[in-house]
Amino acid sequence: MSLTLTYFPVRGRAEVIRVMLKDQGAEFDEKVITMEMWTESTLKASCLFGQLPIFEDGDLTLYQTNAIRRHLARKLGLYGKDQREAALIDMMDEALQDLLNKYIKLMFEKDDSGKEGYLKALPTGLKPFEKTLSSNKGGFLVGDKISLADYALVLLLIHHQVLSPPCLDAFPSLQSYLKRLCARPNLHAYLHSDDFKSRPIIPGKRA
C-alpha cells in the first residue's frame, strides 16, 4: 500500500509522523509544499480543514496529525499489546500533547521573552515522564514495546535539548531513555540524515 505525506518543508507537526515511519522502516513518499505553492494553488481549498499535513494510505486520505499518528500506530503495531496498554498510551500521549502545545506556543513567539519562564516550568512538565520511565521496567512509556507516545516523547526531548541543552540534567531516566531510543538503527540513521538536520523546526527556526 503506498503511503504519502504532504507537508511544508519544516519539521512542524509532521515530524513525529516522519520519525515513526522512519523508525519502523516504512517506505513513504513525501510531497513538499512551499509557502508559495500553498498560497498560490488550490491545495488549501481542497484540504478538508484547510490545513496540512495530509496523509494518504492507498485510497484513504487523512487530515489531522493525531488521527494520522493513531492510524499508523494501529497499522504498525505501536498501540500496545491490549486495550489496557492502549488506554495508558493515550493517557501519556495526551499529556505529551499538553507539553507540545506549550512548546509550539513558545516557538511562535516573536522574541525570547517567554523562554526563561518556560524553562523554569519545564521540570514540572517532565517529572511525570521521568517517574513513569523510572518505574516501568519495560523501557518504554507503556509496556515493553515502542508506542505512539514514545515517538512523541523522543521528538519533544530532542527539541527541548536544542532549546536548552542542560534541560534533562536532573532527569536520569529521561536521559538514558532518549539515548537508547535514539540509538535504534533506523532512528539513528534518520536523526543523522541531512533530511532531518536541514529541516527547520518551524519556519525560520533552525534546529
Ligand code: GSH
Ligand atoms: N489540528 C491540525 C493538525 O494537527 O493537523 C492543525 C494543522 C495545522 O495547524 N496546520 C498548519 C497549516 O496548515 C501547519 S502546522 N497552516 C497553513 C494554513 O493554515 O493555511
